[in-house]
Amino acid sequence: MNDIAPPNGFLPVLRKRRESAWNGIDTDRVLQVLVHNLDGMVFRCAIDEQWTMHFVSDGSRELTGYCPDELEYNKVTSLEVITYPEDRAVVRRAISTAMAGSGRYRVQYRIVHRRGAVKWVLERGAVVLDEKGQRVLEGFIEDVTEQVESQRQLADAELRYRSIFEDSVVGMFQTSIDGHYLAANRALAGLYGYETPDALIAGLSDIAGRLYVEAGRREEFKTLIREHGRVTDFESEVYRRDGSRIWISEHAHVVYSPEGEALYYEGTVEDVTAQHNYRQQLEYQATHDPLTGLPNRNLLQDRLQQLLNLAQRRGTKGSLAFVDLDNFKLINDSLGHGAGDKLLVEVARRLRSCLRDTDTVARYGGDEFVLILGDDGGLSDTLHILRRVRNAIGEPVMLDGQEVRVDCSIGVSVFPDDGAELGVLLRHADAAMHHAKKLGKGQFQFYTESLNAEARDRLALDSALRRAVEQEELHVVYQPKVDARGRPFGFEALVRWESAEFGSVSPVRFIPLAEENGLIGQLTVFVLRTACREAARWRAAGHGHLRVAVNISPSLFREKDLAALVRAVLAEAGLPPENLELEITEGVLMGDVQRTLAVLNELKAMGVYIAVDDFGTGYSSLAYLKRFPIDILKVDRSFVLECDQGNGGLAITRAIVSLAHSLNLRVVAEGVEQQTQLAVLNALGCQEFQGYYFARPMPVEQIAAYLAGG
Numbered sequence: 155m156n157d158i159a160p161p162n163g164f165l166p167v168l169r170k171r172r173e174s175a176w177n178g179i180d181t182d183r184v185l186q187v188l189v190h191n192l193d194g195m196v197f198r199c200a201i202d203e204q205w206t207m208h209f210v211s212d213g214s215r216e217l218t219g220y221c222p223d224e225l226e227y228n229k230v231t232s233l234e235v236i237t238y239p240e241d242r243a244v245v246r247r248a249i250s251t252a253m254a255g256s257g258r259y260r261v262q263y264r265i266v267h268r269r270g271a272v273k274w275v276l277e278r279g280a281v282v283l284d285e286k287g288q289r290v291l292e293g294f295i296e297d298v299t300e301q302v303e304s305q306r307q308l309a310d311a312e313l314r315y316r317s318i319f320e321d322s323v324v325g326m327f328q329t330s331i332d333g334h335y336l337a338a339n340r341a342l343a344g345l346y347g348y349e350t351p352d353a354l355i356a357g358l359s360d361i362a363g364r365l366y367v368e369a370g371r372r373e374e375f376k377t378l379i380r381e382h383g384r385v386t387d388f389e390s391e392v393y394r395r396d397g398s399r400i401w402i403s404e405h406a407h408v409v410y411s412p413e414g415e416a417l418y419y420e421g422t423v424e425d426v427t428a429q430h431n432y433r434q435q436l437e438y439q440a441t442h443d444p445l446t447g448l449p450n451r452n453l454l455q456d457r458l459q460q461l462l463n464l465a466q467r468r469g470t471k472g473s474l475a476f477v478d479l480d481n482f483k484l485i486n487d488s489l490g491h492g493a494g495d496k497l498l499v500e501v502a503r504r505l506r507s508c509l510r511d512t513d514t515v516a517r518y519g520g521d522e523f524v525l526i527l528g529d530d531g532g533l534s535d536t537l538h539i540l541r542r543v544r545n546a547i548g549e550p551v552m553l554d555g556q557e558v559r560v561d562c563s564i565g566v567s568v569f570p571d572d573g574a575e576l577g578v579l580l581r582h583a584d585a586a587m588h589h590a591k592k593l594g595k596g597q598f599q600f601y602t603e604s605l606n607a608e609a610r611d612r613l614a615l616d617s618a619l620r621r622a623v624e625q626e627e628l629h630v631v632y633q634p635k636v637d638a639r640g641r642p643f644g645f646e647a648l649v650r651w652e653s654a655e656f657g658s659v660s661p662v663r664f665i666p667l668a669e670e671n672g673l674i675g676q677l678t679v680f681v682l683r684t685a686c687r688e689a690a691r692w693r694a695a696g697h698g699h700l701r702v703a704v705n706i707s708p709s710l711f712r713e714k715d716l717a718a719l720v721r722a723v724l725a726e727a728g729l730p731p732e733n734l735e736l737e738i739t740e741g742v743l744m745g746d747v748q749r750t751l752a753v754l755n756e757l758k759a760m761g762v763y764i765a766v767d768d769f770g771t772g773y774s775s776l777a778y779l780k781r782f783p784i785d786i787l788k789v790d791r792s793f794v795l796e797c798d799q800g801n802g803g804l805a806i807t808r809a810i811v812s813l814a815h816s817l818n819l820r821v822v823a824e825g826v827e828q829q830t831q832l833a834v835l836n837a838l839g840c841q842e843f844q845g846y847y848f849a850r851p852m853p854v855e856q857i858a859a860y861l862a863g864g
C-alpha cells in the first residue's frame with residue numbers, strides 16, 4: 155500500500171448540488187445525466203470481498219442485467235459474484251497492484267450477465283478516499299466483448315495464415331522492393347535448394363542478380379507490378395542454390411502502406427519445370443523434323459515471314475533454295491530405309507555446317523531441304539554458300555559399311571523479286587530445281603519466268619497421268635529380243651502414253667513421275683495384265699517358246715505382295731509362268747535383302763524368269779548377284795553404245811559378259827543399233843540382243859506379221 159493518500163472520489167460531487175460557474179448551467183444535473191447515460195457502468199465500491207457497491211450508474215442494467223438498486227450494497231448480487239470465477243483473481247491482483255502503486259488500474263475480465271451470457275469488460279478505475287476518508291474504488295466498466303472477439307478472430311486468422319504460410323506446399327515469399335527476402339516459407343526454401351527459410355533469406359540476398367537466369371527479369375517483374383499492381387504466371391528460369399536451373403511461375407502483388415507507399419511484394423512460387431519442358435517439347439515437335447532435328451515446314455514458314463518482313467523494312471533481298479538429293483531414291487530403295495535415314499541425317503548435318511548463323515535450313519519432306527539465305531553478303535555470298543552446299547553433299551558418305559555418294563540439285567528463288575510469300579517462292583524454287591536436275595547432277599539454277607511455265611506443265615502432266623492410268627489411256631508396245639541368228643525368243647513390254655493434252659509422252663518422263671506420285675503400282679498391274687494376255691495369245695498361235703518381259707519398279711517390292719500379284723495375273727491370263735520374265739533394276743537387289751530374296755525365290759519357284767535390267771549403272775558389286783535367283787543380265791545401253799569404240803564401254807561389257815557366264819547367267823545386250831556393236835558383242839560371247847538394229851518396239855497389231863516374217 156502506498157503512502158500517498160488517494161484523491162477524493164466523485165460521488166460527493168454528484169451528490170452535492172451546487173451552482174455551476176458556467177453561465178448558470180446546472181452542472182450537477184448535466185453530470186447526473188451524463189453518468190447515467192454512459193454506455194457502461196460508473197461505480198464506486200468498497201475494497202472488500204464482494205466489491206460492495208456504494209454507487210452504480212444506470213448502465214449496470216445493460217452491462218450486467220441488474221439495475222443499480224440490486225447491485226448497490228449487494229442487495230441481489232455482488233460484483234465479485236458476477237465476475238467470471240476464473241477471472242476474479244486477475245481483477246483482485248490488478249487492484250492490489252494499483253493500491254500498491256499509482257492507485258490507477260485497468261483490467262480486462264469476464265462477467266456473467268444475469269441472463270447467463272459471458273461478456274468481456276474493461277474496467278478502468280482508481281483508488282480514492284470517500285467522504286469519511288476511507289479507501290474506495292471508483293471507476294468505469296464497459297462492455298468490450300466485440301473488440302475482444304474481433305481481436306481473437308484476428309489472432310486466429312493470423313495463426314491460420316501463419317500455418318498456411320509455413321506448411322504450404324507452394325512457395326511463398328515477401329520481398330522488399332529493393333530485392334531481398336523479408337519472409338519465405340519452407341516450401342520456397344526447398345524449391346530453391348536451401349535447408350530452411352532463414353538460410354534462403356540469408357543466402358539469396360540479391361534477387362535480381364542471383365535468382366534469375368535471364369538478366370533484367372526482376373526489372374520486368376517490377377515493371378509489371380508497377381503497371382498492373384500484380385503479376386500472374388510470371389514464368390522465369392531461376393538458379394537453385396547448387397547452380398542447377400528450374401522454371402518457376404510467380405504470382406505476386408505489391409503491399410501498400412495506408413499512405414499509399416509500396417512496402418513490399420508478396421506472392422507465391424511454383425515449380426513449373428515439368429510443364430515448361432513438356433510445352434517446349436510439344437513446341438519443338440510441332441516445329442521440327444524428328445529425324446534430322448531441322449526446322450520443319452511450320453517453322454520454315456515463320457522464319458521466312460520474319461526475313462520477308464525484315465527485307466521489306468530494309469529494302470534488302472534474300473534467297474530461298476530448294477535442295478533435292480539426286481539419287482536418294484535409288485539409295486533408299488537399294489540400301490533400305492535405315493540407310494536412307496542415316497543419309498538424311500548426315501545431309502542435314504552438312505547443310506547446317508555450310509550456312510551462317512542467320513540462315514535457316516529446314517527439311518521440307520522426303521529428300522527435300524529448303525534453305526533461306528539472307529543477302530548479307532549479296533549474290534556472290536549466296537553463290538558461294540550454294541557451291542559449298544553442293545560440294546559438301548557430294549562428299550562420300552559411309553552407310554552400313556558401304557561408301558555412297560549423293561549429289562543434289564538446287565533451285566533458287568530470290569525475294570522479293572520472285573515472290574513475297576512462301577508458297578510462291580517455293581513453287582519457283584522447285585521449278586528451278588527441276589530445271590537444274592535436267593542439266594545433270596549437282597547443278598543449281600535460279601528461277602526464271604520460263605521455268606514457271608515448266609513447273610505448271612509438270613503439275614498438269616501429273617494430273618493428266620492420273621487420269622490416263624485410271625481410265626486406261628495407256629497402251630503397251632513390244633520390242634523383240636533376238637538370238638545370235640536374229641530369231642525372236644521374246645518381247646519386252648514397254649508402256650506408251652498418247653496424251654490428248656501432251657501428245658506422245660516418253661516413259662522416261664512419266665515413269666519417274668508415276669513412282670513419285672504413287673501411280674506406279676496401278677500402272678504396273680495394267681502392263682503386266684496386258685502383256686500376259688498378249689503372250690497367252692502368242693502361245694495359242696503356236697509360239698509357246700516366246701517370253702514376255704515386264705519392267706518392275708523397285709517400290710513394288712516394298713509395297714505390294716508381288717508374288718501373289720504375279721500368280722493372280724498369270725492365272726487370269728492363263729499363261730504358264732515360264733512365258734513371263736520380270737525385269738528388275740539392280741537397285742532392288744540391294745534393298746531389304748531378306749525380303750527381296752524371299753520374293754524372288756517365290757517367283758523363281760513359280761517358274762518366272764528374272765532379269766536384271768540396266769546392269770552396270772548401279773551400285774551392286776557383281777559378286778553380289780550370286781545370292782539371288784537371277785537368270786539374265788541385261789547390259790545397259792550406254793555400254794553397248796560405246797562397246798565398238800575401244801574405250802571403257804568395251805571393258806565393262808567384256809567384264810559383265812564374262813562374269814555372267816561364270817555365274818551361268820544369260821546376257822542380253824540392249825540398245826544394239828549398229829552392226830559393228832553386234833560384231834563386238836558376238837566376239838565377247840554375247841548371244842542375245844535387243845535394239846533398233848533388229849526391231850523397234852511395235853504395237854501389238856504388228857507382232858503377228860513380224861513373227862511370220864521372222
Ligand SMILES: Nc1nc2c(ncn2[C@@H]2O[C@@H]3COP(=O)(O)O[C@H]4[C@@H](O)[C@H](n5cnc6c(=O)[nH]c(N)nc65)O[C@@H]4COP(=O)(O)O[C@H]3[C@H]2O)c(=O)[nH]1
Pocket residue numbers: 633647648649660661662665678681705706707737767768791824825826827844845846847851
Ligand atoms: N536409243 C535406243 N533405245 C532403244 C533401243 N532399243 C530399245 N530402246 C529403248 O530402250 C528402252 C528399254 O527399256 P528399259 O531399259 O527397260 O527402260 C525403260 C524402262 O525403264 C521404263 N519403262 C518403260 N515401260 C515401262 C513399264 O511398263 N514399267 C516400268 N516400270 N518401267 C517402264 O522406261 C524406260 C524407257 O522406255 P522406252 O522409252 O520404251 O525405251 C526402251 C526402248 O524403246 C536402241 O537400239 N536404241
